[in-house]
Amino acid sequence: MSAQNWLLPDYLSDILPAEARRIEELRRRLLDLYRTHGFEMVTPPLVEYTDSLFAGQQDALFLQTCKLVDQISGRTMGVRADMTPQITRIDAHLLNREGVTRLCYCGSVLHAKPAGLLSDRELMQIGAEIYGYAGPEADYQVIELALESLSVAGVVNPRVDLNHPGITRALIEAFPAFANDIDTIYTYLKDKDVASLSSLLNQYPELPATIRTGLLALPQLYGGVEVLERAKQVLPDLEGVTAGLNALGEIVATLDSNLVSIDLADVTGYAYHSGVIFALYADGWHEALVRGGRYDNAGAVYGRARPATGFSLDLRKLSAGLTPAKASRAIRAPWSKDEALTANIKTLRAQGNIVVQEFPNSQFAVDEFVFEQELVFEAGAWILKDKK
Known part of the structure; x- marks a missing residue:
């Protein structure tokens, strides 16, 4: 027997008593909070056929999913890397309700690779989703519930970062020749790498000046709610751009402007989200604590397209930034x-x-x-x- 048989794989760790207790207490408080808002809890399985797990997020989830062969059917299964597609499947295929459905959930997810140097591969994901309502009221409710979740956990002075992927999508789709460089453009925007983005755009001499100016402006369109007015002045008059800015304006009007920032280059989940997206940040955590947004029609791959919006967070990450648990x-x-x-x-x-x-x-x-x-x-x- 090896003298080091107690070692765990990289980016996986045990949770010791005090931390385990606090995570469990957070889980209970948050699920109770969601229930008071009318959310019903569901619990999907840890593994599913990959055809189902990847539905709607094929590229995003494929490399993050650990795969295995089902000894009964011979088909490929995956250990879930994100629970949201599973919740969408439940709404679309199993519940199949008319009208608005509110669902919440909590469970472990496993990433094949860590999202960053300080990230774990196993997360305790908890979240809430609203299906069947396309209006901004649903977006507002999930943002408010996400903020209340952090308040319940004891996080102080959280900040709400907003964007709408339709703005960037409209700029890119206005120039079809970008087809082979879409992922690269999004990467440069996400990294706010203006120099590399400018170099790439220079490879297209026929690119309209308004589109070039708009794409290069996105990394600079970051700050308070006044960014929306600046964006209207520097971005081209495209239908998708106008719709995205108007949708952001509706959400901003419902929130405390002191808590809100706009980042039109935060294109996280661009291929998945269809409307307003948001991230919650707070002092003490090096990256977003909560991410969420609208992902209308993701259920179409399960046979039923529905408006949808929601959020999720990692209880382990949340707990790690709080003050040490008391005995x-x-x-x-x-x-x-x-x-x-x-x-x-x-x-x-x-x-x-x-x-x-x-x-x-x-x-x-x-x-x-x-x-x-x-x-x-x-x-x-x-x-x-x-x-x-």
Whole structure:
């Protein structure tokens, strides 16, 4: 047996007691929050056939999904890298409801490769989705719920970053010759690499000046809500551009402008999202805590196109940036089969107390509990006393 058989694969880690408790407490609070807003919880399986898992996000999810062969059917299955397609499948194929459906979920997802140097490959994804309503009210509700999620977790002063992929899409589609360079253009925009983007655009001498100016302006269109007015002045008058800016304006009007920023070069999920997208940031975390947005008609691959919007976050990432979890108060009790002691312990636990019985000739080895009281036998009865 190897002396290092306890080592885990790169970018995977165990969650130790204090952190595991806090993640579970966050999970419970957030799912309870979503239920108070009328969201119903669903739990899809950890693995599915890849045909289903990749539906609607083929390119984005293929390289992130760990694959295996189903020993029963012989078909290729994948360990989910994102739960959103599964929730969309449930809405479109299993529930098949008319009208608005609100669903929430929580579970582990596995990435074949980490998203960044500081990222884990296993995430605890939790989120909420609204299906069946195309109006901006649904977008506003999911953004507000995402903000409330961070508030419940104890995150202070979050910031909302907004964009609409239709703006960039309209600029690119206005010049069909970009067909082979679309992914490269999006990469340069996401990285705000204006020099590389300019060099690429120079390869198209027939590119209209308005499109070139618009694409090069996108990385500069970042800041407060005033960016929307600047965008109207520098971007070309295209239908998709106007629609995207108007949609952003509707959302901005419903939010506290002090919390909102606009980033027209944040094209994360450009091939998947169809409307307003958002990311929530906060001091103490090096990347977005929450990502979400509109992805209308993603359910078409499951046989039923529906308006859809929602968000998700990683509980492990959220927990890691919070202040260290505090140990819980607990009561120490001796090991005994005395019926009176057993009854006393049951009563205390029913009242919500933590009571730990110490085995004979042993010592406690815990990080999670602070023993401030103990049960002792005095004057013929078990009484609760403060520890000295």
